[in-house]
Amino acid sequence: MAELKLTSARKSFGSIDVLHGIDLAVKDGEFVVFVGPSGCGKSTLLRVIAGLENVTSGEIHIDGERVTHLPASERGLAMVFQSYALYPHMSVRKNMGFALENMGLKPAEIEARVDRAAAMLRLADYLDRKPKALSGGQRQRVAIGRAIVRDPKIFLFDEPLSNLDAELRVATRKELAALHANIGGTMIYVTHDQVEAMTLADRIVVLNAGRIEQVGTPLELYNRPSNAFVAGFIGSPR
Numbered sequence: 001m002a003e004l005k006l007t008s009a010r011k012s013f014g015s016i017d018v019l020h021g022i023d024l025a026v027k028d029g030e031f032v033v034f035v036g037p038s039g040c041g042k043s044t045l046l047r048v049i050a051g052l053e054n055v056t057s058g059e060i061h062i063d064g065e066r067v068t069h070l071p072a073s074e075r076g077l078a079m080v081f082q083s084y085a086l087y088p089h090m091s092v093r094k095n096m097g098f099a100l101e102n103m104g105l106k107p108a109e110i111e112a113r114v115d116r117a118a119a120m121l122r123l124a125d126y127l128d129r130k131p132k133a134l135s136g137g138q139r140q141r142v143a144i145g146r147a148i149v150r151d152p153k154i155f156l157f158d159e160p161l162s163n164l165d166a167e168l169r170v171a172t173r174k175e176l177a178a179l180h181a182n183i184g185g186t187m188i189y190v191t192h193d194q195v196e197a198m199t200l201a202d203r204i205v206v207l208n209a210g211r212i213e214q215v216g217t218p219l220e221l222y223n224r225p226s227n228a229f230v231a232g233f234i235g236s237p238r
């Protein structure tokens with residue numbers, strides 16, 4: 001578990017400014033959701049935190065340590081994407097444990113971690129299957145399991161449910177909430193879905209065109225939106 005701090009984080013691609021100076025502090029164990037319309041910079045912000053992109057300027061700290069220029073592999077974070085990116089030729093067990101082999105963990109420790117995560121995600125009976133023999137929801141749980149086994153300081157999710165149908169989305173959302181209650185990790189979650197944001201978040205960060213419009217609890221944003229954009233975005237029916 002860890003806290004995260006962004007200070008004046010900016011990101012440009014060539015002459016296009018995508019993030020205009022983001023200041024944000026995420027507390028240890030907090031579930032923070034980034035919401036905003038398509039193209040507002042949610043994924044870029046997550047990738048900058050993950051170390052998959054470098055900030056153009058500004059600073060990033062994790063647990064007080066400056067990680068602004070650390071590569072992704074040294075930040076101790078784990079990211080779950082909307083496309084599950086599972087290895088088709090590997091079993092579920094192998095998909096979940098593969099990265100741990102590269103981290104140099106012993107086979108017995110890898111097996112124990114995979115078994116623990118599989119039990120948590122109701123995947124214990126599917127560990128020998130290949131991804132193509134799983135449902136969409138099960139595949140997404142494998143992708144989440146792959147993050148859990150790494151015991152990351154912070155979990156980063158980029159629209160992890162957007163490829164699932166409506167029913168599965170609700171079920172998997174509930175599992176994510178239970179997971180957070182269980183392991184209590186710091187979680188940063190990107191979505192363009194207001195309902196997901198309202199139900200999962202301790203605090204919501206509303207982004208618009210690369211800037212933070214407002215940060216607050218779901219109730220605060222709903223009851224006291226600081227401007228029309230937030231009111232429209234949080235209040236509008238889907």
Ligand code: ADP
Nearest residue numbers: 013016018036037038039040041042043044045
């Ligand atoms: P969101 O996730 O909120 O939909 P993104 O962070 O993916 O938004 O993108 C924000 C803006 O940055 C978009 O205008 C997108 O085209 C641009 N962008 C993202 N990645 C790159 C890149 N690698 N090169 C150039 N422009 C990019």
Ligand code: MG
Nearest residue numbers: 042043044158
């Ligand atoms: Mg995105």
